[in-house]
Amino acid sequence: MTTFQQTVYMLDLPETDKETVDTALFLLREVAGEASFTPSAIESERGIVLSEERTRATPQLRNAEDELGYLLKGDVLPTRLPIGSTDVLKTAPRERFVKFYDAYYRPERATLIAVGDFDVDEMEAKIRSQFGTWKGRGKAGPELPAAKIASRAAETHVFSEAGIPNRVALSWVTAPDLRPDTSAVRSEKLVEQLGLQILNRRLSRIASGENPPFIGAGTGRQDQAERAEITQVVAVAQPGKWQPALASIEQEQRRAVQFGFSQAELDREIAEIRARLVAAVAGAATRPTPALAQALVGNVDEDEVFTTPTDDLALFDQVVKGLTAEKVSAATRSLFTAGGPLVYLTSPTPVEGGEATLLSAYQASHSAAVAAGAVQQAQNWPYQSFGTPGAVAERRELAALGATAIRFANGVRLTVKPTKFRTDEILVSARSLGGQALVPADRPSPVWALSSGAFTLGGLGKMSFEDVQQALTSKVYAANFGVDEDAFVLSGKTRPEDLATQLQLLTAFAADPGFAPTGWERLRALSGTIHDQLASTPGGVLGRDAGALLHAGDRRWAMPTREEMAASTVADAKALLAGPLKTGPIEIVMVGDISVDEAVRQVAATFGALPARQDAALPAAALKTAFPAGTLVRETHQGRADQGLAMIAWPTTDFYADMKQARALNLLGQVLQLRLIDEIREKQGTTYSPNAGHSPSETFKGYGYMAAQIEAPPEKLDGFLADAAKIAADLRDTPIGADELQRAKKPLVENLMRQRLGNEWWLSQLADVQTRPEVGASIEQAQAQYEALTAADLQAVARRYLVDAKAWKLEILPEKK
Missing domain, CATH: 3.30.830.10 (Metalloenzyme, LuxS/M16 peptidase-like)
Known part of the structure; x- marks a missing residue:
């Protein structure tokens, strides 16, 4: 894997026996300093890498390249994309590869990371034996000259190409923060992160409201390969309606700068982030080896100190103790003071007037006064009771699988497998009979939107999706929806102390889905963009058409046309899902750090308390395809x-x-x-x-x-x-x-x-x-x-x-x- 700043070779070993480890270290040592670059190997790889470049050459990549060049105008980074120049790939002689290899594949630039079940002293000895004799060949290559990020007044740029969304971005670009990674620097960035998260929350609520000015919006700050720091506020607009999207994010950003945040908003973000950190601490001992290795690779790339979840939680608690909204508001304000903004617009069709039109729209918005916004009060979670807990009608052990099968009196089934693979992690799925088999074949399928979040974004009968998030701020949970061959699947991931909430949420989605049009309308507005994107590459065309083609034209697997997408409504989803969710068979599968008895108790109080489910089967006709x-x-x-x-x-x-x-x-x-x-x-x-x-x-x-x-x-x-x-x-x-x-x-x-x-x-x-x-x-x-x-x-x-x-x-x- 090659990025702007590093190349990584990683081996995921199935065993840690002597032969496997020795072979792995030998291979890494050969890659690091003994590559021979035979002419035949170079010629073979040319075609392979050029193929990779072709596959990745999409409108989205061309858009990203253009935006990076605009934001980092005059810097070398936009000309150093990891895939390289096709001219160089096609023509570079062997000597050029060898020269680069000798200049940069050197021991003083290399970091070797080993994570897994091994004796540390023994592994160190092996590494010293294999890599101790490695010496760089010739003169070391120079470092890139320092970036020169000039302060720029407000500017505009427009990029148009079929297959990209209508998107508008406000960016503030500053010199990179090259200070050493210390607890003081991290504390400063944590405060900034909290402010940006509050702004994100405000933008999300706007997107979920009535007739929103944009499909979605967000803000963030990132280090761009140690060449610049970029703070952005971005919105994806409905096609042709970028002006209201621009005005909304521009004014929301100014509202945050001018009036700051409330303590209630800050407290919500603190509670949510802390819940995730506490969960990470609980599961620290069972983190997967590849995840640890990737984290270490990231630390090396960013010149950061590796810290444990316990370290992260301790620092967070130290930072937020006594933290005020005023301090967070001031820190956030400082992110938007470095000149600019640089305004960037993407459009699938040319914008009449181009940059001048965009600048005029920005200036019109910027001249409008903003007022302090109202603070949204959190609602109480209304789905804590579904009636009398259900009784267990049958319980049997699946000994060979280490699982237990339970059937409740209302017909709901529960299969539980306690594990210790990940401490404090519980995965849950609730499967309702139906899925692809029950999708109607005589009209456009709604699966395209349901599988992209439209169902959960529709919220619940008693509260919107945004209100659900606010009510459950301090909880660790998830709500995902998918369509399998034979089931509609609600799923989540939680920890033992939040299992009750997780099951309440999934039960509420099954028993009282809101089917609000919010999420559906977001996706429907993108129907033209979706089809343009898919049509712009051969892989996209395959993704669009393969389902129907490989099922002999069966429309249950067909993606709707752009016209069918644009004409669709959330009623299409309701017609498909309402029956299976309300009365059909439900099967719960629960795996993780949970006892069988506790799983039974929690499911009895939620899914087990629902009205009786039909003991149905899929019709034979629905199970046929060709x-x-x-x-x-x-x-x-x-x-x-x-x-x-x-x-x-x-x-x-x-x-x-x-x-x-x-x-x-x-x-x-x-x-x-x-x-x-x-x-x-x-x-x-x-x-x-x-x-x-x-x-x-x-x-x-x-x-x-x-x-x-x-x-x-x-x-x-x-x-x-x-x-x-x-x-x-x-x-x-x-x-x-x-x-x-x-x-x-x-x-x-x-x-x-x-x-x-x-x-x-x-x-x-x-x-x-x-x-x-x-x-x-x-x-x-x-x-x-x-x-x-x-x-x-x-x-x-x-x-x-x-x-x-x-x-x-x-x-x-x-x-x-």
Whole structure:
């Protein structure tokens, strides 16, 4: 991974035995100082990196590059994007790579980080042995000259391109803060953070009001690669309505500067941040190893001291003790005094008058007087009781899974798995029967908006989404909504002391959803932008159309057109969800730091207290879908002429038809991926990242597919489809070797073993375990089935399913202009 300031090589080791650790350290040492840069390797990598550049060349990236160049005018940073210059990538000779490597890949610039279950003294000795002889070659490269950030008066800039949203930003750019990371500096930044968070809260409430001037808005401050500090207030406007969005954020920012904040606003932010810090302290001992490693990498990158959650909480408590709104207001005011602002507007269509029109709009807003705003008072949380707690009708142990299954008298089911994977963490999901299967096929699907937050943003019957957040300020909770194949899923993450609140919130969303149009209208206003974005790249076109294409035109998976999105209303969502949420079967899955008895008690008081649920099943007709017949489909995108995408897919079957066969297909997908990497990436240098894998349905009988795809220049697509078909033929005709089988199987099994040590995996796997016996059997048998698979098993499924005549192919080519 390469950023503006560093390149990171990271190995996530499945074991810490001597051979694995020694090999890892050897590989890192080779990368650090022994790279040979053979001409053949350079030529191969040119194509790969150029492919990465093509894939990332989107309107959003071009927008980001333009804005960075505007804000850091005259600085070198905007010309040093990590991907590099395509001219350099295409033409740089070997000597240039070697010169850069010798100048900057040096021991005095390197930091080696090791996190995991090992003996510290032994690891230090290994590192000293491997890296102690490393010496830099030649002269060290120079550092960049210091940034020169000039004070600028108010300026304006407009960037327009199809596929980007109408967005307006006010920015204040100052010299970078290069002071050492001390507790005094952190204390200062904490106070600033609190002020910006209050301003964020005000903007969020405006966005949730009646006829808001913008779709969403926010503020923040960031260090830009030690070249500048940038404070921004940003709003995404409804298409063509950027003027009221600009006026609103400009005046809200001035209101904060002129009148400051109230103590009640400050106290709310303190309570919310402190709740998160307390939760982090409780879970500190069980933080995942990769997360710790990433945190250390971030500290090195930012020249920061690594601190523990306990340190962070102690500093926070010290800072906020006796902290007044006046002090926070003054600190926030100082962020907006460095000249400017620099006003930046993005638009999917040209803005008449350009910068002059934008400047005029800013000046008109800035000349308007502002008054102190009213402070919103927090409401009491009204969903603390749902009636008499439900009685347990059945309880049984799922001993092999370490879980307990409970059925309440009202039909609600609860599956609990206590774990110690993460201290003080509890994950909860509430699944209502329905999902993709119940989406109507005779009209546009509302799933596009429901899966993007429209349901939860609609709030509850007794309070808006914003009021929910304010009422639950000191709690740790979440409210997410998703659509699975067979269920509508409410989910959250909490800690033991807030479990009651978490369940009350999810129950309220199931029993009394608000269906306020707020969130829906935000997304509906972006319908044109969404479609423009998707049409601007081949990957976007695939994301837009693949659902319907891979289900033979079944409209349940089709994304609505821009016109259908624009005509949609929250009533579409209500028609789909109201019945399943109110009367349908509900299954609760709870995993984490919780006892079974406490889980039962809390669910009895919430979901268990609801009216009786119907013991229904999905209609047989809803469980039917089909894979398309073998053919070649061609579509177009509106992006660069050198961008294209190809996909090939073969129909297979569902997961539970034969679990061993499904896992053989999963492993075959890994083999296909390895061969594509070897052929398409390493030998041909055609693409950065060819993808392959098996996708079996767990709901729709007989449905699944094996697919492979690449993004590459249009002239390479036919060759990829031919190469993929050739690889499929070889997998059918020739058993794979023992080494290749192990290369595919070992990481798959190791990943499964790692996943089983996480709450997230168990939350997803335990769904339907009470009503489908095959679910429990699948969890129990997974590892053993993968380990037992042979080359003959893989050849058998390849012969059965990788049939040339059934292969469905897709090419997405640039639109002719």
